[in-house]
Amino acid sequence: MKNLLKILSLLTIAGFILTSCEGPMGPQGPAGTNGTNGTNGTNGKDGKDANETCKLCHNKTIVEAVAIEFEHSLHATGTAYEEGTRNSCAPCHSHQGFLNVVTKATPATFTGPDAAGKYVNNYITEASALNLPGGIGCFTCHSALHTNYAGTEFTPLATTAAVKMTMWGAAKEINFTKTDGNLCAKCHQPRPVTATTGNVIDYSKLISDPTTAYALSSIGYRTGVHYGAQGAMAAGVGAIEFGTDYTQSAHVTGAACTTCHMASPTGMAGGHSFTAAGNFKGCNATGCHTTMSATNATFTAAKADVTALLASLATKINAAGGGNNIIDPATGYFNIYDSGSNPAGYWKTGTATPTFPGVTNAQFGAILNYQLVLRGGGAGVHNYPYIKKLLENTIAAI
Numbered sequence: 311m312k313n314l315l316k317i318l319s320l321l322t323i324a325g326f327i328l329t330s331c332e333g334p335m336g337p338q339g340p341a342g343t344n345g346t347n348g349t350n351g352t353n354g355k356d357g358k359d360a361n362e363t364c365k366l367c368h369n370k371t372i373v374e375a376v377a378i379e380f381e382h383s384l385h386a387t388g389t390a391y392e393e394g395t396r397n398s399c400a401p402c403h404s405h406q407g408f409l410n411v412v413t414k415a416t417p418a419t420f421t422g423p424d425a426a427g428k429y430v431n432n433y434i435t436e437a438s439a440l441n442l443p444g445g446i447g448c449f450t451c452h453s454a455l456h457t458n459y460a461g462t463e464f465t466p467l468a469t470t471a472a473v474k475m476t477m478w479g480a481a482k483e484i485n486f487t488k489t490d491g492n493l494c495a496k497c498h499q500p501r502p503v504t505a506t507t508g509n510v511i512d513y514s515k516l517i518s519d520p521t522t523a524y525a526l527s528s529i530g531y532r533t534g535v536h537y538g539a540q541g542a543m544a545a546g547v548g549a550i551e552f553g554t555d556y557t558q559s560a561h562v563t564g565a566a567c568t569t570c571h572m573a574s575p576t577g578m579a580g581g582h583s584f585t586a587a588g589n590f591k592g593c594n595a596t597g598c599h600t601t602m603s604a605t606n607a608t609f610t611a612a613k614a615d616v617t618a619l620l621a622s623l624a625t626k627i628n629a630a631g632g633g634n635n636i637i638d639p640a641t642g643y644f645n646i647y648d649s650g651s652n653p654a655g656y657w658k659t660g661t662a663t664p665t666f667p668g669v670t671n672a673q674f675g676a677i678l679n680y681q682l683v684l685r686g687g688g689a690g691v692h693n694y695p696y697i698k699k700l701l702e703n704t705i706a707a708i
């Protein structure tokens with residue numbers, strides 16, 4: 311039914327453009343006085359047949375084929391775009407919010423302090439783009455579509471520019487050599503932890519002052535870096551880098567999100583489904599792998615190693631709870647009571663008992679790293695050398 315409506319409206323618009331392209335009539339000649347009328351002017355020239363350019367895309371192998379793939383993606387089926395009514399969520403959650411920060415080149419910086427000592431996070435969508443937020447669709451990433459109705463308008467993509475990280479108040483950036491990946495990382499990037507002043511916290515203290523009790527921000531159930539950790543992990547930038555000896559996977563320069571997530575489809579993955587799980591066509595390409603598969607030992611060993619390191623890190627973090635978890639190992643959320651979102655949380659902040667025991671700076675940094683790796687998904691596939699070193703150094707630091 312949705313498709314039928316689209317086709318009907320397509321035909322209507324095509325019909326409208328065709329009619330309007332016949333060209334204007336020439337001016338009427340002057341009316342005679344009690345005599346014969348003047349001669350009519352000549353007709354205008356015929357317009358171009360707009361329908362021809364529509365068909366370059368609106369056919370079974372392009373728009374229709376990709377739309378079917380896209381219907382398998384969480385971009386199309388998910389409801390997280392409903393968060394796009396809030397200015398701080400809209401940059402990544404709605405069609406309008408994303409294009410607003412892209413077209414306005416909204417900076418990821420924080421500004422302040424004002425007279426009251428407060429800071430503002432500049433990375434927000436303008437109020438004019440917040441009502442009735444739309445989901446992520448063709449026109450979000452292919453923002454040039456329907457500009458001149460030319461067949462080439464799938465490019466340029468909405469943005470492929472280096473991404474100044476909002477988590478770091480623009481002090482760090484994600485920049486894939488294959489710049490298509492920057493389109494994804496613009497949304498799939500972690501979010502900042504902010505102090506009560508509203509400013510981004512000074513993450514360097516988590517490393518330089520490890521044993522001090524963490525007091526750079528309040529801590530609640532949701533404290534952390536949000537979900538879009540993939541961009542940071544795949545680019546190997548922006549974690550709380552305890553220790554030294556970090557190296558990067560060949561994926562960082564040789565691949566980008568699109569290489570693996572938009573490879574030609576296999577089964578339920580690939581293309582515009584945007585999922586990589588179970589599709590190894592992007593891996594087995596010239597200059598990359600030849601025998602990569604779900605049972606390939608390099609792949610299974612990396613995943614097993616990262617899964618085990620994550621489990622060790624969770625155990626070590628949770629040891630600070632004296633028998634009660636500090637974080638939920640399955641989600642990376644704090645095990646703190648929240649009447650709406652986490653009524654089963656064990657620790658109560660404030661005066662109610664049992665009071666949250668608190669964490670040290672290093673433990674807080676370790677929790678951010680745990681969230682980054684866990685929520686980054688792919689259990690190490692994105693950037694195994696970096697992720698492995700990050701987890702090992704973090705475990706050693708707490």
Ligand code: HEC
Nearest residue numbers: 319320323324360363364367377448459460461462463464
């Ligand atoms: C560069 C490729 C391209 C060209 C050329 C093109 N379209 Fe589209 N059009 C698209 C895509 C992609 C969609 C979104 C399809 C979807 O959401 O499944 C779309 C959607 C539409 C829709 C559905 C309503 C909407 O906006 O989502 C209509 C109607 C439409 N196009 C009309 C036209 C007409 C008329 C022409 C020619 C004058 C044309 N298009 C030319 C790519 C193109």
Ligand code: HEC
Nearest residue numbers: 384385388389390391402403408493494497567571584585
């Ligand atoms: C406009 C922001 C935005 C852009 C650009 C974007 N994504 Fe997403 N992506 C999201 C959001 C938001 C979700 C979750 C949607 C939901 O749950 O409703 C998501 C979901 C996904 C998922 C499914 C995750 C899961 O948990 O199953 C994958 C995979 C994905 N995106 C990959 C990509 C790739 C690859 C690109 C670049 C080609 C990309 N995304 C570009 C915002 C974006």
Ligand code: HEC
Nearest residue numbers: 390393396398399401402476497498499500501536537538
């Ligand atoms: C910097 C980009 C960005 C911002 C800003 C952002 N999100 Fe997200 N969010 C994402 C991405 C990307 C995903 C999907 C990641 C995935 O599925 O792996 C996501 C996922 C979600 C989900 C789905 C989680 C799930 O798995 O069910 C919710 C709910 C959500 N965000 C709420 C919010 C809210 C509320 C705000 C504002 C307070 C917000 N987000 C701000 C990028 C962002």
Ligand code: HEC
Nearest residue numbers: 372373376377380385446447448450451464490568572582
């Ligand atoms: C999340 C971002 C995103 C969304 C949403 C999206 N695309 Fe794409 N699309 C891309 C990227 C990135 C590429 C380039 C793929 C590559 O590098 O292999 C692409 C490539 C294409 C191409 C090939 C273009 C060429 O080079 O000739 C077509 C056709 C296309 N998309 C159609 C669509 C249609 C139709 C929709 C909606 C049903 C859609 N896309 C939605 C990101 C997106």
Ligand code: HEC
Nearest residue numbers: 494498540541544561565566567570585586587687688691
């Ligand atoms: C080298 C290939 C590769 C690159 C590059 C890559 N991914 Fe992945 N990604 C994967 C694989 C493979 C999985 C699934 C692993 C598994 O089987 O658990 C995955 C998992 C994910 C997931 C979890 C949901 C899902 O679809 O399984 C998200 C979301 C995601 N990647 C997003 C991204 C984004 C965004 C980028 C770029 C910033 C990116 N990935 C770069 C290969 C890659």
